[in-house]
Amino acid sequence: MSLFQRSVKDELTSHGSVVFSTLVVVWISVLMVRLLGEAAAGRIGADVVMGIAAFSSINSMPTIIAVSAFIAVLTTVTRNYRESEMVVWFASGLSLLDWFKPILRFAIPTALVVAAFTMFASPWAYRQINDYRDRYEARSDVAKITPGQFLESNGVDRVFFVESATDLADKVGNVFVRWIENGRLNVLTSGTGTIEEEANGDRFMVLSSGHRYELMPGSPEFRLMSFEKYGVRMERKTESSSDDPSTKSRPTMDLLQDPDLKARGELLWRISLPLLAINLALLAIPLGAVNPRLGRSGDVVIALLVALFYLNMVNLAKAWVNNGRVDVFVALIALHGTVAVLTAILMFFRMRLRAPKAAAA
Numbered sequence: 520m521s522l523f524q525r526s527v528k529d530e531l532t533s534h535g536s537v538v539f540s541t542l543v544v545v546w547i548s549v550l551m552v553r554l555l556g557e558a559a560a561g562r563i564g565a566d567v568v569m570g571i572a573a574f575s576s577i578n579s580m581p582t583i584i585a586v587s588a589f590i591a592v593l594t595t596v597t598r599n600y601r602e603s604e605m606v607v608w609f610a611s612g613l614s615l616l617d618w619f620k621p622i623l624r625f626a627i628p629t630a631l632v633v634a635a636f637t638m639f640a641s642p643w644a645y646r647q648i649n650d651y652r653d654r655y656e657a658r659s660d661v662a663k664i665t666p667g668q669f670l671e672s673n674g675v676d677r678v679f680f681v682e683s684a685t686d687l688a689d690k691v692g693n694v695f696v697r698w699i700e701n702g703r704l705n706v707l708t709s710g711t712g713t714i715e716e717e718a719n720g721d722r723f724m725v726l727s728s729g730h731r732y733e734l735m736p737g738s739p740e741f742r743l744m745s746f747e748k749y750g751v752r753m754e755r756k757t758e759s760s761s762d763d764p765s766t767k768s769r770p771t772m773d774l775l776q777d778p779d780l781k782a783r784g785e786l787l788w789r790i791s792l793p794l795l796a797i798n799l800a801l802l803a804i805p806l807g808a809v810n811p812r813l814g815r816s817g818d819v820v821i822a823l824l825v826a827l828f829y830l831n832m833v834n835l836a837k838a839w840v841n842n843g844r845v846d847v848f849v850a851l852i853a854l855h856g857t858v859a860v861l862t863a864i865l866m867f868f869r870m871r872l873r874a875p876k877a878a879a880a
Contacts, residue, residue, distance in 0.1 A: 523608060523611075523613060523617070523621075524620065524621045524624075527595065527618070527621040527622070528621055528624065528625065530595045530598075531591050531592065531595055531621070531622075531625045532625075534590070534591040534594050534595055535587050535588060535590075535591035535625075535629075538586075538587040538590045538591055538594075539583065539584065539587040542583045542586065542587060543576070543583060546576065546579055546583060547572065547576060550572055550575055550576065550579075551568075551572060554568045554571055554572055554575075555568060563651075563652065563655055564655045567651045567654075567655060570647070570651055571648055571651055571652075574644040574645075574647045574648045574651075575644070575648065577636065577640050577641060577644040578641050578644050578645060578648075580633075580636045580640070580641075581633045581636045581637045581641065581792045582792070582830070584629060584632060584633050584636070584796065585629070585633055585792060585795050585796035585799060586799075586826065586830075588625065588626060588629045588796055588799065588800050589796075589799035589800060589802075589803050589826050590803075590823075591625075592622055592625070592626075592799075592800045592803035592804065592807065593803040593806060593807045593819065593822050594807075595807070596618065596803060596804055596806075596807030596808065597807040597809055597818070597819065600807065600808060600809050601809070605808075614870065615804065615805070615808065615866065615869055615870055616866070616870070618804050619801065619804070622800055622801060622803075622804060623797075623800075623801075625800065626796060626797045626800035626801065627797065629796050629797075629800070630793040630794070630796040630797045631793070633792050633793045633796045634792070634793040636792075637788070637789040637790075637792045637793065638771045638789055639771070641767075641789075642767065642768055642769060642770055642771065645765065645767045645768035646768045649765065649768055667682065668680070677696060677697070677698040677751070678696070678697045678698070679694070679695070679696055679724075680694070680695040680696075681693060681694050681695070681712075690711065690712070690713050691711070691712045691713075691724075692710065692711055692712075693709075693710060694707070694708065694709045694710075694711070694712045694724070694726055694729070695707070695708055696708075696724070696726075696751055702735070702736075703733055703734065703735055704733070704734040704735075704736060705731065705732070705733050705734075706731070706732040706733075706734070707726060707729060707730070707731050707732075707749065707751065708729050708730050708732075709726035709727060709728065709729030709730075709749070710727065710728055710729065711726070711727050711728070712724050712725060712726045712727065713725050713727075715750075721752060722752070723750040723751060723752055724750070724751045725748060725749070725750050725751075726746075726748070726749045726750075726751065727747065727748055728746075728747060729745075729746060729749060730743065730744065730745050730746070731743070731744045731745075731746065731749065766781045766782055766784070766785035767785060769782070769785070771786070771789060774786045774789075780840060780841055780842070780843050781841050783840050783841075783847040784837045784838070784840040784841035784847070785837070786847065787836060787837050787840050787847050787850055787851060788833065788834075788837045790851060791833045791836070791837075791851065791854065791855065792833070794851075794855045795829060795830070795833060795855070798829070798855055798858045798859060798862065799826055799829065801859075801862050802825070802826075802829075802858060802861065802862045802865070803822065804862075804866065805862065805865035805866050805868070805869045806818070806821070806822040806825065806865070807822065808869045829858060832854055833854065836850040836851075836854050
């Protein structure tokens, strides 16, 4: 038994490390592509991409860890069947039930790590991401400008282009502004510009020594004006959303004291992930019990689909609790209890298949 448990523990650790590393690399690659796209579109600053990526990775850790544990158990059990090692263990007096002890020793610490992320680390990471985005939105439009790129002003249908910019006093050089007003196309050009903010929070770009062109599309009508100073409203200053009571960013203790349905749904999700990690690890034992003479991919694909369905059901249960269709405790017990019962049924089925062979021997 000691040799068996050490063997299973070492293999679970090895497979889990490889799967976890692979999933993290894939996740970060996809995340960076998305964040760089947002930065190129001007929705976030290029200087906050790495910070948001780090905190977003923290948010994804519970799911990645739970799935890694499931795949580690699944591949370990499957390999023992494929290479007929399971026959040796069975001949030594062990049964499929004896896998529960080493698997639980692996799954319970994994679930505790997942719980630490869902209960504490993920809400903190969401708050940091919101803070990054709020600080970026609080910047003036000129502070967001990348020289040589077009920028659409927040809340105003105007497009800006500057050839150069400096952080000093929000100054820009060689400015181009375009907007449509009353069906007329307006274009402003100026050598320099500065940002001024009024007492009510409105921001203006004050251009110096430039020209305004006013065109009527489809018509030869044309108007040209020169100016010494011209103010263009860029945006109305908005209040920061750092106090937005998003359930994902709220501390767990606040959710426990809040009877709101969305708070209940978020609490369900945070509790469900650790339970999901344990249930999936145990469910992988009967799902990994494959026939070595059959194909290698069919059973694994079915097991992965079952895990994906379980994850989707957690999100669906959260949505039902948010909508008031299901009580949080009913959803918690029904969802995870059903998976536990499914594991027991599959284990009974696997054990029953082996009984005649053992008797025949």
